[in-house]
Amino acid sequence: MKITGIETFVVDAGWRPWQFTAVRTDEGITGYGEMSDVRTPFGVVGTVGEFEPILLGRDPLAVEQRYRDMYRMAIQSPGGIAGKAIAGVELALWDIKGKALGVPVYSLFGGPTRERQQVYWSHCGTSRATDHALIGAPPLRSLDDVRALGVEAHERGFRALKTNIVFPGDPAAVYGPGFSQGAGTSDLNITPALLRHIEEYIGAFKEGTGPDVEIALDLNFNFKPLAARQICRVLEPLDMLWVEIDMYDPQALAEVKHSTSVPITSGENLIGLREYRPYFEARSMDTVMIDVPWNGFARSRDVAMAAESYELNVAPHNYYSHLASMHALHLCATVPNVRIMEIDIDDVPWKDDLTGGPLEITNGELALPTAPGWGLDLDEDVA
DSSP states (O other): OOEEEEEEEEEEOSSSEEEEEEEEETTSOEEEEEOOOSSOHHHHHHHHHHTGGGTTTSOTTOHHHHHHHHHHHTTTSOSHHHHHHHHHHHHHHHHHHHHHHTSBGGGGGTOOSOSEEEEEEETTTHHHHHHHHHHTOOOOOSHHHHHHHHHHHHHTTOSEEEEOOEEOSTTOEEOOGGGOOSTTOOOOOOOHHHHHHHHHHHHHHHHHHOTTSEEEEEOTTOOOHHHHHHHHHHHGGGOOSEEEOOOSOHHHHHHHHHTOSSOEEEOTTOOSHHHHHHHHHTTOOSEEEEEHHHHOHHHHHHHHHHHHHTTOEEEEEOOSOHHHHHHHHHHHTTOSOBOOEEEEOSOOTTHHHHTTSOOOEETTEEEOOOSSBTSOOOOTTTO
């Protein structure tokens, strides 16, 4: 079998783009991988094109060799955009191998280790704050609307959800200086008023969900360690699932973790075991977030198994399309140390059409697919 073509897609997903790679073969098998990057989509798909000369005409079933060839081509710029592009191709190659052998990808890695996987409703409230009309969901105009959303999550069978710092209103807003531009936006401090709002906002969610739904708060890159510690302190009485914090200094993150009883999750921004290892050694996190579309499948599993050696559980980072949900679900099916899996519920109306239909979530869980490869394909006409 030989690789005969590589095609990429940048797909409108409302408030962010999704990116996909299709790898075609001379035996008629096409494999699909997702490597979505909200902020630099064309950089990622352009880099996939840079790898074509070392991929076309080569054996797609020799996945590790294809990975090593791409890695060495980009060795002076590891991670980042190049890492994500490599991951998109690698994921498509595993899809080809699973289809060629007639087995799910998780079977190629010794799975399954489970039959179902618990998921949490991610960006719960966040997506409605910015795009409720596109989603076709009620707006968040008050804390009463937040309580009602908590009730909805519980009634739909979810046992966990994650949100960001949202200000209900007309219009509602999401707090995000870590991703902003302009003067005076980079200090990443906290004010007493913002601390009170976070406590009231998460408290309103908790009133709606009741005691049996765990809540996580994602702080992203929005705060320095001092502010993160202050936020965790006010959230300690609320029995959080976790507070999620992105930081590129493992010791700074460890300071936050060691200062609070709130579980700390991190890692979605890291690519490759070399980047994760200092965080493991510093005991910087309680749960390890792994982005499969950015790391690729084999490297994601390497990180997960290394985390297991440090007695840490993992949680796949997944706020993309259903194809990425399959990447994450297959990872869960090949490792013994999963805390929970992320998935977005509020999304664009055409999300299901991209991959042939909706995913069935029952009692907050996804069942493993049994079809070869990832278990679903990208509808290129829709893309």
